[in-house]
Amino acid sequence: MSLSCYVHIPYCIQKCLYCDFTTFTRDKLPPSETYINWVKKEIENRHQGIKDRNLRSIYFGGGTPSLIPAKEITLIIECLKKHFVFHPNIEISIEINPGTLTEKSLQTYQSAGINRFSVGVQTFRDDLLKLFNREHSAQHTRTTLELLVKNKAVFSADLLFALNHQSRKDLKKDLELLLLYTPHHISTYYLTLPAHHLLQKNRAPESVQLQMFQDIEHRLRKEGFDHYEISNFSQKGFHSRHNLTYWSDRNYWGLGLSAHSFLKFNNQRVRFWNPKNLKAYSEQVKQKTTEPFPFSILPKEQNETLDLHEALTDFCHTALRTRWGIQQIKLKTTFGNKGLESALKKLNNLKQKNLIKKQDKRWVLPFSSWLISNSIFREMTFLKEDL
Numbered sequence: 001m002s003l004s005c006y007v008h009i010p011y012c013i014q015k016c017l018y019c020d021f022t023t024f025t026r027d028k029l030p031p032s033e034t035y036i037n038w039v040k041k042e043i044e045n046r047h048q049g050i051k052d053r054n055l056r057s058i059y060f061g062g063g064t065p066s067l068i069p070a071k072e073i074t075l076i077i078e079c080l081k082k083h084f085v086f087h088p089n090i091e092i093s094i095e096i097n098p099g100t101l102t103e104k105s106l107q108t109y110q111s112a113g114i115n116r117f118s119v120g121v122q123t124f125r126d127d128l129l130k131l132f133n134r135e136h137s138a139q140h141t142r143t144t145l146e147l148l149v150k151n152k153a154v155f156s157a158d159l160l161f162a163l164n165h166q167s168r169k170d171l172k173k174d175l176e177l178l179l180l181y182t183p184h185h186i187s188t189y190y191l192t193l194p195a196h197h198l199l200q201k202n203r204a205p206e207s208v209q210l211q212m213f214q215d216i217e218h219r220l221r222k223e224g225f226d227h228y229e230i231s232n233f234s235q236k237g238f239h240s241r242h243n244l245t246y247w248s249d250r251n252y253w254g255l256g257l258s259a260h261s262f263l264k265f266n267n268q269r270v271r272f273w274n275p276k277n278l279k280a281y282s283e284q285v286k287q288k289t290t291e292p293f294p295f296s297i298l299p300k301e302q303n304e305t306l307d308l309h310e311a312l313t314d315f316c317h318t319a320l321r322t323r324w325g326i327q328q329i330k331l332k333t334t335f336g337n338k339g340l341e342s343a344l345k346k347l348n349n350l351k352q353k354n355l356i357k358k359q360d361k362r363w364v365l366p367f368s369s370w371l372i373s374n375s376i377f378r379e380m381t382f383l384k385e386d387l
């Protein structure tokens with residue numbers, strides 16, 4: 001069975017106003033060397049039950065993984081290599097903040113097998129970068145992208161849209177500036193904020209935000225990108241193998257502070273997660289598991305075994321995020337006749353409203369439904385009594 005690993009690196013230069021991830025500025029964290037040692041402990045103490053799994057991807061996310069010494073990232077790769085078989089085409093990605101990559105660190109990453117770089121571009125507008133408390137300028141972004149292009153690295157770029165004071169024209173300009181660097185992959189995220197957040201002011205009305213999403217789709221398709229997931233676009237052959245893990249009911253092990261995991265075994269699906277608190281995390285990773293699975297030593301409130309209706313809900317929600325949708329046969333093989341029946345009832349309802357289509361024995365959301373995906377997901381949520 002295959003496995004993917006996510007490694008959380010919580011270090012940031014400063015905190016962006018819109019960010020809700022578990023990240024801290026360096027003064028609030030121990031030296032990165034100490035943190036890396038905790039992650040290594042976590043691998044060494046908990047890998048026993050899954051060591052026979054084939055590692056198909058590793059993803060260093062954050063935070064700002066490119067902020068800590070590149071050598072420390074390679075120590076994690078070496079540690080994983082000691083305990084797992086790497087798939088011959090393993091994808092190893094790292095998130096890079098503009099201005100934090102150097103020729104030397106890039107070389108260190110590439111020598112260690114990192115073969116995909118994800119750059120947090122967000123926008124090329126300096127006034128917005130400043131407003132969001134980003135630590136870099138658009139010039140830093142250009143220099144980082146140029147470095148990746150010069151070294152023939154495979155890279156993806158994250159862009160945010162529906163930003164404060166952002167018009168459709170502004171967004172189109174961001175897209176054009178990014179396309180100059182011919183990225184292999186682009187993720188475009190709608191800026192998501194809590195209801196009364198300071199940055200909710202001066203944003204385009206919802207109708208314009210929807211047009212922005214359409215503008216992105218239109219422009220990137222024209223450039224040859226495959227719109228394969230709500231927020232993700234890829235040139236041929238450059239889909240994110242790691243992120244596909246999350247949308248295709250596959251196993252992933254999250255390492256580091258606050259990281260989440262999902263494992264299937266003995267016909268069960270288990271989610272488990274690490275604490276957000278540094279002290280609790282550092283204490284927990286010291287305990288060596290005696291049971292066969294990495295979650296077995298975690299307290300009750302840090303793991304859950306999914307009931308069938310919860311697993312079916314997750315399965316449908318994640319699959320519908322991609323252009324491959326739900327494979328009908330998989331509903332039957334994974335959730336039995338009862339699961340299939342229950343899902344078909346909901347899928348046929350959506351079909352009658354033209355919100356979903358059936359093609360080649362798959363149920364797929366058309367682009368217009370991706371625009372309102374949250375309401376579709378609500379309809380595709382199963383209760384205990386549905387099964």
Ligand SMILES: C[S@@+](CC[C@H](N)C(=O)[O-])C[C@H]1O[C@@H](n2cnc3c(N)ncnc32)[C@H](O)[C@@H]1O
Binds near residue numbers: 019119121159160193
């Ligand atoms: C975990 S962040 C880390 C990336 C990197 N530290 C950076 O900021 O460039 C990954 C991506 O999530 C997206 N993101 C962060 N906060 C967001 C928000 N509130 N709404 C939508 N996307 C967000 C950004 O595009 C970011 O590049």
Ligand code: SF4
Binds near residue numbers: 064
């Ligand atoms: S740099 Fe990235 S991870 Fe860090 S605070 Fe900003 S958005 Fe969050």
